[in-house]
Amino acid sequence: MSESIVTNKSYGYNSAKIWQIALFALNNTATNLYLFTLTFVSYYATGVAGLTVVVISTILTFMRVFDGITDPIIGFIIDKTESKFGKFRPIMIIGNIIIAGSILTMYNVTHQLPEEFQMIFFIAAYAVYIIGYTMQTAVTKAGQTVLTNHPKQRPLFSIFDSVYNIGVFTGGQIFVASYLIAKHGDFNMALFTELNTIVMIAAGVFTVLATIAIWNKDRKEYFGLADLTVNTRFRDYLPIFKANRPLQMLVIAASTDKVASLVMRQAPVMVMFFGIMLGDYALSGTISLITIVPGLIITFLGVMYARKSGMKNTLVKASWLGVISFGILIPFFLIIDPSIISLESMGGITIVFLILFSIGTGIGTLTPSIVIPMIADVSDYETFKTGRYVPGMIGTIFSFIDKMVSSLAPALVGFLVAIIGYKNEFPQLGETLTTPLLIMTLIIAFGIPILGWLISIIAMKFYILDKKKMNEIQSAIADEKQKSEEEEDEDEAMVW
Structure with missing residues (x-):
C-alpha cells in the first residue's frame, strides 16, 4: 500500500505520509525539551532564587500530583473543542505558548521578588507551566487517532519518538555538562538563560512542524464516527x-x-x-x-x-x-x-x-x-x-x-x-x-x-x-x- 493519504475500503484505513508521522512525533519532543530543562530547576530555585532544598523538593512533589489532576480536565477540553482550526492544533499551539511564557516568567522574575513572595510566585508559575505541558502532551496521545489508523503505520511513531528522545535526554545532558557548564562555570543565571532560550526556540519550531504534520487530518471527518459521536x-x-x-x-x-x-x-x-x-x-x-x-x-x-x-x-x-x-x-x-x-x-x-x-x-x-x-x-x-x-x-x-x-x-x-x-x-x-x-x-x-x-x-x-x-x-x-x-x-x- 502507498504511504500517502489513502483509505482502504476493506478496513477503513486512514493512512499518513511518513513525513507526517515523523514530524508529529516532534510534538512530544517539544514537551520533552522542557521536561529536560526543568530537571535543573532545583539548581535555579536553590542557587539563584534562594529557596531551600526541603522547600523545593516538597513543591516539586506536590506539582507531580497537580500534573496528574490536570490531565482529565485537559482531556475533556480537547474532546469538546470544535473550531475552524480543528480540535488538536489550537491546543498544541496554545499549550506551547503557555509553557514558554511560564518558563520565561519563572526564571526571570522569581529571584527578583522579595524573599517572602518567591515561593508563592514559583509555585504559581510552575502550576501554569503544568497546564500548558498537559495541553500539549495530551495531544500527542489523542492526535494519534486522526494521524493514521493503519496497523503498519501507527508503530512507526515509536521509532521517531525514541530517536528524538535520545537526542533530547542523552544529547542534552552532554550539551549541558560538556558545553554549558564549561562555558559558564556553574548552574548560574547565564547558563539558565542560554539553555532556556535554545529550548524555547527549538520547542517552538518543533511544535510548528508537528502542527503542519497533522494539519489536513485535524478535521471532523477523521473524528471517530463524526456526526454520530455520542455526547x-x-x-x-x-x-x-x-x-x-x-x-x-x-x-x-x-x-x-x-x-x-x-x-x-x-x-x-x-x-x-x-x-x-x-x-x-x-x-x-x-x-x-x-x-x-x-x-x-x-x-x-x-x-x-x-x-x-x-x-x-x-x-x-x-x-x-x-x-x-x-x-x-x-x-x-x-x-x-x-x-x-x-x-x-x-x-x-x-x-x-x-x-x-x-x-x-x-x-x-x-x-x-x-x-x-x-x-x-x-x-x-x-x-x-x-x-x-x-x-x-x-x-x-x-x-x-x-x-x-x-x-x-x-x-x-x-x-x-x-x-x-x-x-x-x-x-x-x-x-x-x-x-x-x-x-x-x-x-x-x-x-x-x-x-x-x-x-x-x-x-x-x-x-x-x-x-x-x-x-x-x-x-x-x-x-x-x-x-x-x-x-x-x-x-x-x-x-x-
Whole structure:
C-alpha cells in the first residue's frame, strides 16, 4: 500500500505520509525539551532564587500530583473543542505558548521578588507551566487517532519518538555538562538563560512542524464516527474507564513498566549498582552511551515486528525478552565478582554483561514507546463499542493513572533500602559491598523490571486488541461512517 493519504475500503484505513508521522512525533519532543530543562530547576530555585532544598523538593512533589489532576480536565477540553482550526492544533499551539511564557516568567522574575513572595510566585508559575505541558502532551496521545489508523503505520511513531528522545535526554545532558557548564562555570543565571532560550526556540519550531504534520487530518471527518459521536460529560470518565477493559489492561502494563524503568534510573540505584557493586560510578555514564545504539536497534526491530504482527504481540514478546535478559543477570552477578567488569580490559564477562544489559535497557526503551500508539487503538475501540470519540479522555485517563503510579518509584526505592538498614540515608559511594546490599541491588536493578514485565505479560492476556481485532474495529467504524453518509445523501435527495 502507498504511504500517502489513502483509505482502504476493506478496513477503513486512514493512512499518513511518513513525513507526517515523523514530524508529529516532534510534538512530544517539544514537551520533552522542557521536561529536560526543568530537571535543573532545583539548581535555579536553590542557587539563584534562594529557596531551600526541603522547600523545593516538597513543591516539586506536590506539582507531580497537580500534573496528574490536570490531565482529565485537559482531556475533556480537547474532546469538546470544535473550531475552524480543528480540535488538536489550537491546543498544541496554545499549550506551547503557555509553557514558554511560564518558563520565561519563572526564571526571570522569581529571584527578583522579595524573599517572602518567591515561593508563592514559583509555585504559581510552575502550576501554569503544568497546564500548558498537559495541553500539549495530551495531544500527542489523542492526535494519534486522526494521524493514521493503519496497523503498519501507527508503530512507526515509536521509532521517531525514541530517536528524538535520545537526542533530547542523552544529547542534552552532554550539551549541558560538556558545553554549558564549561562555558559558564556553574548552574548560574547565564547558563539558565542560554539553555532556556535554545529550548524555547527549538520547542517552538518543533511544535510548528508537528502542527503542519497533522494539519489536513485535524478535521471532523477523521473524528471517530463524526456526526454520530455520542455526547460525553465530564462525569463519564469513571464509567468509560470501568467499561473499557483494554484501557484498564494497557494502564496496568504501561504503569508497571514505567515504575520499573524509573526505579532503575533513580540516583541511589545508580550509586548502588555502578558505584558500589561494580566499584566504578563513572561506568554509569559510559555504559549509558554504549547502550544507545543497541537500544535504537531493538526499537527499530520491535517496530518492524509490530507492523507485521501487531503491537500487542510485540509488547508481549519484548517483555519476555526483557525478563530473560535481566533474569540471567541476577544469577550471573551472584556467581562472578562484579568488580572485574571493566571497559579497560574487555574480557568475556564484561562482554556478556554488556550484551544482556543492553538488551534489557533496550527493551525498557521499546515498551514505553509502543504504548503511545496503542492508546490510539484503545480510543478506536471505545468508538467501536459505544460510538464515543473521546481520544482526549482516553489519553488523559491513561496519563493520570500512569503519573500517579510512577510517582511511587522514589518511595519504593527508599522502602527497599530501608529493609536492609538504610533508614536515614541512601547507600553512599565508597561503602563496602555487603551480602544484603548486593542482594537488594540486584532486586531493585533487575528484579523490579522483571516484575514489571511479567505484570505486563499477564495484563496483555486480557487485552483483546490484537491485529485481527483492530482490523475488525477499523472496518466496522468505516462501514458505520459510510452508512451515515449514505443516509445523509438520501435525506438531502428527499428534501430536493
